Amino acid sequence: MNGYGWDIALIAALIVLNALFAGTEIALVSLRQSQLRRLRRKDGSAAAARLVRLTDDPNRYLATIQIGITLAGFLASATAAVSLAEPLVPLLAFAGRAAAPLAVALVTALLTFVTLVVGELAPKRLAMQYPQRWSLIAATPLNALATLARPVVWSLGETTNLLVRLLGGDPKAGSQPPTPEELRDMVVSHRGLTPEQRTIISSALEIHERTLRVALVPRRAVFTLSSEVSAARARTELARAGHSRAPVVTAAGFEEVVGVVHIKDVTTSEDDTPVGDLARPATVFTEYMKVTEALRRFQADRQQFALVTDEHGSVEGIVTLEDLLAEIVGEIYDETVRDSQDVIPQPDGSWLAPGSFPVRGLPDLGIDPSDLGEAGPYTTVAGLVLHRLGRLPEPGSAVGVGRWAVEVTAVDKDVIEEVRIRPAAGGEPPDRKPSAGRRNGDATTG
Known part of the structure; x- marks a missing residue:
């Protein structure tokens, strides 16, 4: 091999080292x-131990790697400029005195291209695909190099720390953990998850922002038992309604709640026992309590049912463990849920939905969340209509929601029972199949 061959081999070796x-x-x-963390717990190999030590001190391995990259690039450039440019000069004789500088420029351009592709881009792409495998293989030699270059690495690290402090940073700070929004974006873009898995994980990340005001079943829709009815009649009414428990109230209704009765209480007592005597004290949450806190309370107290009150102490509705779990995994249905709670697609491209349909479920109908604007003091479609209408509704009343119109189709005692959601003028009908309406709680009408 002639002198140029050795030079080319040296440059190739330096490019591989750079890679x-x-x-x-x-x-x-x-x-x-x-x-x-998995390597710390499960992998007892020496390479894994060295890798963990390296990652515990980023300055150590970053400085070592940067020294290696700098030296490899410098030596490759110097060798190419000195040795490989010379044989090109005769071929560029037509350039006159510019032949030598032109030869150096051509060799430098070629070396830069090869170094970028072979020594930088390709190995980085591979390392991103197999980071753990690559790191385990490189841990031992990199640890040895870091030990040999310790004085240089130390001086580089201390100088870097000083500069970071001067620039207002913290040398000891690591990378910032991802925010819930970033985690949500990661989940949405992750190809290895099914749509159901994405929904559950996204809901789990969002649930810390939700309060019971979003999850509760409004008092108007709650099934109750009078404190004066007998245990025998209560058994019949609970069975007919399809519920396992219900609030027990006096003639004043929710203004005077006696407690909560479970179906096993009325099945194990005398038939003529008043339900008011069987009622247990009710668990009470405020509507401003976070869903996550309510879940913890249910778990700690071994309860599944609670009354939800407003800031004045008035009962706003109820919430069950099933309602809270539905905030994470989606709506939960059984054979007792009325068909009228479903969202019904119409031939003209509109949807018929109950007024109790949650606003956060509107994107399932194809309505862009941006069309909803800023969140208001409501959680249901009925609340949205009332808020924007500014008056008591009547059948035919409608409000605009971006490219959509929400029209009231049924009203009962000033309460919006049903709405039609349709494209506004120039809007497009939805092309997504919606989720059915929200599951009412354990003691809802039904």
Whole structure:
């Protein structure tokens, strides 16, 4: 092999060395904390132990890698400029005195292209695909190099820390954990998850923002038992309604709640026992309580049913464990749920929906969330209509929601029972199949 052959071999080796350093840097940076925790717990190999030590001190491995990349690039450029440009000068004799500088420029351009592709881009792409495997392979040699270059690495690290402090940063700070919004975006874009998994994970990330005001069943829709009815009649009414428990109230209704009765209480007592004597004290939550806190309370108290009150202490409705779980996994239905609670598609491209349909379910009908504007003091479609209408509705009343119109089709005692959701003028009918209406709680009308 002639002199030029050795030079080319040296340059190729330096480019490969650059590729190894560049790929290792990306692999280590791409390692997730979950992967490192798994290595700490399950992988007892020496390479895994070295890798964990390296990642615990980013300055150490970053400085070592940067030294390697800088030296490899510098030596490759110097060798190419000195040795490989010379044989090109005669071929560029037509350029006169510019032949030598032109030869250096051509060799530099070619070397830059090869280095970028072979020494940077390709290894980084591979390292991003297999960060753990690459990191485990590179951990041992990189740890040895970091030990050999410790004085240089230390001086680089201290100088870097000083500069970071001068720029207002914290040298000891690591990468910021992802925000809930970023986690939600990661879930949505993750190809390995099914739509159901995405829905559950996204709901779990969003649930900390929700209060019971969103999840409760309004008092008007709650099934109740009079405190004066007998246990025998209560059994019949609970069975007919399809509920396992219900609030017990006096003639004043929700203004005077005696407690809550479970179906097992009325089945194990004398037939003529008044339900008021069997009622247990009710668990009470405020409508401003977070859904997550309510779940913790249910779990700690081993309860599944609670009354929800407003700021004045008046009962606004009820919430059950099933309602709270539905906030995470989606609506839960059984054979007792009325068909009238379903959203019914119409031939003209509109939907018939109950007034109790949750506003957060409107995107399932194809309504862009941006059409809803800023959130208002309501949680249902009926509340949305009342808020925008500003008066008591009547059949035929309608409000605009972006490219959509919500028209009142049925009213009972000033309460919106049903609405028609249709495209407004120039709007397009929805092309997505909606979820059925929300599942009423354990003691809803039914």
